[in-house]
Amino acid sequence: xxxxxxxxxxGDPVDLRIDNGLIAEIGPGLGGETVFDADGLLALPGLVDLxxxxxxxxxxxxxxxxxxTQAAARGxxxxxxxxxxxxxxxxTAGVVEQVxxxxxxxxxxxxxxxxxxxxGLEGRQLAELGAMADSAARVRVFSDDGKCVSDAVLMRRAxxxxxAFDGVVAQHAQEPxxxxxxxxxxxxxxxxxxxxxxxxxxxxxxxxxxxxLAAHVGSRLHVCHVxxxxxxxxxxxxxxxxxxxxxxxxxxxxxxxxxxxxSSPVGPYNPIYKVNPPLRTAEDVRALREALADGTIDCVxxxxxxxxxxxKETEWAAAAMGMIGLETALSAVQExxxxxxxxxxxxxxxxxSCRPARIGRLSGHGQPLRVGSAANVTLYDPSVRAPxxxxxxxxxSRNTPYExxxxxxxVVATFLRGRPTVLEGKVV
Amino acid sequence: MKHLISAGDLGRDDALLILDTAEELARVSERSIKKLPTxxxxxxxxxxxxDSTRTRISFEAAAKRLSADVINFSAKGSSVSKGxxxxxxxxxxxxxGADAVVIRHSASGAPHRLATWVRGSVVxxxxxxxxxxxxxxxxxxxxxxxxxxxxxxxxxxxxxxxxSRVARSNVLLLSTxxxxxxxxxxxxxLPVAVENWPCQVSYDLDAVLPKSDVVMMLRVQLERQxxxxxxxxxxxxxxxxxxxxxxxxxxxDAIVMHPGPMNxxxxxxxxxxxxxxxxxxxxxxxxxxxxxxxxxxxxxxxxGGEVK
Numbered sequence: 001x002x003x004x005x006x007x008x009x010x011g012d013p014v015d016l017r018i019d020n021g022l023i024a025e026i027g028p029g030l031g032g033e034t035v036f037d038a039d040g041l042l043a044l045p046g047l048v049d050l051x052x053x054x055x056x057x058x059x060x061x062x063x064x065x066x067x068x069t070q071a072a073a074r075g076x077x078x079x080x081x082x083x084x085x086x087x088x089x090x091x092t093a094g095v096v097e098q099v100x101x102x103x104x105x106x107x108x109x110x111x112x113x114x115x116x117x118x119x120g121l122e123g124r125q126l127a128e129l130g131a132m133a134d135s136a137a138r139v140r141v142f143s144d145d146g147k148c149v150s151d152a153v154l155m156r157r158a159x160x161x162x163x164a165f166d167g168v169v170a171q172h173a174q175e176p177x178x179x180x181x182x183x184x185x186x187x188x189x190x191x192x193x194x195x196x197x198x199x200x201x202x203x204x205x206x207x208x209x210x211x212x213l214a215a216h217v218g219s220r221l222h223v224c225h226v227x228x229x230x231x232x233x234x235x236x237x238x239x240x241x242x243x244x245x246x247x248x249x250x251x252x253x254x255x256x257x258x259x260x261x262x263s264s265p266v267g268p269y270n271p272i273y274k275v276n277p278p279l280r281t282a283e284d285v286r287a288l289r290e291a292l293a294d295g296t297i298d299c300v301x302x303x304x305x306x307x308x309x310x311x312k313e314t315e316w317a318a319a320a321m322g323m324i325g326l327e328t329a330l331s332a333v334q335e336x337x338x339x340x341x342x343x344x345x346x347x348x349x350x351x352x353s354c355r356p357a358r359i360g361r362l363s364g365h366g367q368p369l370r371v372g373s374a375a376n377v378t379l380y381d382p383s384v385r386a387p388x389x390x391x392x393x394x395x396x397s398r399n400t401p402y403e404x405x406x407x408x409x410x411v412v413a414t415f416l417r418g419r420p421t422v423l424e425g426k427v428v
Numbered sequence: 429m430k431h432l433i434s435a436g437d438l439g440r441d442d443a444l445l446i447l448d449t450a451e452e453l454a455r456v457s458e459r460s461i462k463k464l465p466t467x468x469x470x471x472x473x474x475x476x477x478x479d480s481t482r483t484r485i486s487f488e489a490a491a492k493r494l495s496a497d498v499i500n501f502s503a504k505g506s507s508v509s510k511g512x513x514x515x516x517x518x519x520x521x522x523x524x525g526a527d528a529v530v531i532r533h534s535a536s537g538a539p540h541r542l543a544t545w546v547r548g549s550v551v552x553x554x555x556x557x558x559x560x561x562x563x564x565x566x567x568x569x570x571x572x573x574x575x576x577x578x579x580x581x582x583x584x585x586x587x588x589x590x591x592s593r594v595a596r597s598n599v600l601l602l603s604t605x606x607x608x609x610x611x612x613x614x615x616x617x618l619p620v621a622v623e624n625w626p627c628q629v630s631y632d633l634d635a636v637l638p639k640s641d642v643v644m645m646l647r648v649q650l651e652r653q654x655x656x657x658x659x660x661x662x663x664x665x666x667x668x669x670x671x672x673x674x675x676x677x678x679x680x681d682a683i684v685m686h687p688g689p690m691n692x693x694x695x696x697x698x699x700x701x702x703x704x705x706x707x708x709x710x711x712x713x714x715x716x717x718x719x720x721x722x723x724x725x726x727x728x729x730x731x732g733g734e735v736k
Contacts, residue, residue: 183536186620187620187621188620188621188624190619190620191619191620191621191622191625192596192625193536193537193558194536194555194556194557194558194559194593194596195536195537195556195557195558196557197619197620199620267540267544268537268540269536269537269538269540269541270541310513313513313515314513314514314515314541315514315533315535315537315538315541316535316536316537316541317534317535317536317556318514318535
């Protein structure tokens with residue numbers, strides 16, 4: 001089977017022959033049956049998300065493995081890392097295997113479970129990390145995401161322990177005492193709106209500590225959803241020391257600021273913008289974009305966090321934190337990074353596919369589109385521009401922060417090991 | 429104007445119209461029969477999610493003096509305590525035909541959310557640590573009555589600015605009306621970036637008092653000491669309380685205000701609170717008058733209309 005006339009990373013149109021889920025041949029005018037005529041669409045390696053909340057088991061009212069992976073495929077993803085803060089928590093081999101198997105069963109994209117660092121995300125005792133690593137799910141990324149591993153000794157032990165199986169601890173950096181009751185980035189807007197401040201230092205202090213701990217024990221640290229200019233400086237410094245620290249940024253932190261809480265197309269105090277970590281200032285956005293461009297921040301991760309309508313149609317303080325992002329991630333990155341000239345498409349492929357796959361130790365994903373690679377392909381039309389329509393999304397939840405905005409680009413087709421999961425923008 | 433949610437939404441002309449309307453309505457309050465027929469047949473709902481008897485009865489008296497039908501809806505013992513959402517409460521009031529909803533809520537921004545779900549006017553009667561615009565209006569009204577002007581008036585607002593909706597609304601309204609506000613508080617009780625607000629900031633009450641025409645003391649909650657905002661009530665009182673010695677530093681015409689309820693002996697001493705230069709009791713009476721003006725202008729007369 002053949003995908004015709006695709007521009008790999010924006011190059012000249014070529015045909016890709018796919019055999020047994022691999023790219024067998026690349027060149028112009030290949031003979032054989034056409035599966036899809038890309039007609040000049042951009043071809044990227046299938047996107048990989050390091051940070052997805054699929055909500056199953058436990059909150060199937062917000063999202064399921066089935067609907068979440070459909071949303072992922074529609075966003076151009078061929079693999080997602082499913083975060084551990086489910087109910088029950090993914091802190092045992094049994095739960096991670098269940099999530100992994102559901103992903104295999106539905107087949108919209110590969111689901112790589114993330115294991116909890118501590119039992120029940122309680123921050124008291126290490127979960128059985130080795131059992132999860134050895135399970136069928138082959139867990140390599142461990143995170144208490146949603147909660148910070150704030151205890152310095154526990155964090156040190158976790159970092160040390162995962163070295164045995166080349167794991168990585170993905171830290172949700174949030175000093176809990178500094179953020180008690182916090183609602184919005186602490187700054188001009190929070191002061192005016194009378195919302196309890198969420199200081200940047202609460203994130204930065206934990207990142208600094210964790211970088212030092214990772215260096216001390218010679219382990220691998222990944223920093224989830226970096227949101228402040230100060231965090232970028234600390235990570236840049238840690239990397240300059242040669243320490244094994246990686247970091248991600250979300251599309252919404254690249255595009256939106258805390259000013260959205262005060263004025264937006266959906267009105268002031270609309271909790272659609274309530275998220276953890278909070279939206280920060282324009283200065284932070286600028287620093288995050290530069291850091292993603294220069295590689296200080298390794299990758300984009302969605303932190304896709306579905307919530308049912310009733311958890312967002314409330315007063316700000318009562319609302320759940322988080323926003324969905326799988327179906328808009330590539331468009332948001334195009335808007336923030338490509339339209340601004342900070343990244344070309346090769347770099348987008350690097351930040352949204354190659355590097356996240358490498359950090360997660362996902363074999364079979366994040367490979368460049370060349371002969372011998374897995375045929376994970378995203379076909380994208382960067383030339384269109386349209387209003388974001390929450391109603392058209394396939395995620396079970398509708399809490400997108402982009403309602404009322406127009407964004408560029410559209411994922412036209414996604415192929416997982418040669419099999420189409422999305423065609424003409426629709427889930428297959 | 430449809431709603432009154434933030435003092436910042438009021439331009440100079442709007443604010444002066446409310447104060448002037450209140451001045452006319454004050455004459456009614458001085459009559460033995462205090463009632464006007466203006467809002468007959470209109471329904472005002474007092475939707476109170478926080479206990480605040482003072483503010484609720486003030487709005488209730490204001491609406492009744494304008495002959496409106498008043499429904500008091502308090503969250504305790506209602507469907508809200510059974511887990512009903514703000515939105516469902518709003519839709520219920522909407523279905524009952526509320527022309528205005530006066531809302532007091534512990535969450536900042538709750539009136540903004542409410543305004544997206546109801547067709548009637550929304551009046552913010554205090555939202556979390558955000559704003560309390562009718563308090564600022566009655567404060568401005570009280571100042572103008574006592575001092576004869578607002579333009580150029582030097583107003584010190586002293587206390588827990590960080591958690592105070594009264595301070596936020598007063599800074600916005602008074603700066604619009606040309607007064608010069610200085611916020612005075614320990615650094616822990618000032619919001620980040622307060623230097624960008626339209627006012628001055630000081631940590632030193634003794635330095636600010638001699639230059640002030642009006643001193644507005646804010647209520648300081650004792651619980652704040654548990655969160656390390658200040659070491660103890662005694663220390664707070666020594667550094668930021670208005671006692672007789674500090675009161676003596678004010679010039680002879682200066683006045684003392686407090687939105688109530690007071691912590692006597694904490695932010696204000698009893699003899700200062702009860703002195704003839706304190707407006708604290710007047711503020712309560714003026715509250716009814718100013719709230720009448722707000723309801724009248726939002727529901728009854730067109731802006732600029734005459735009070736009959």
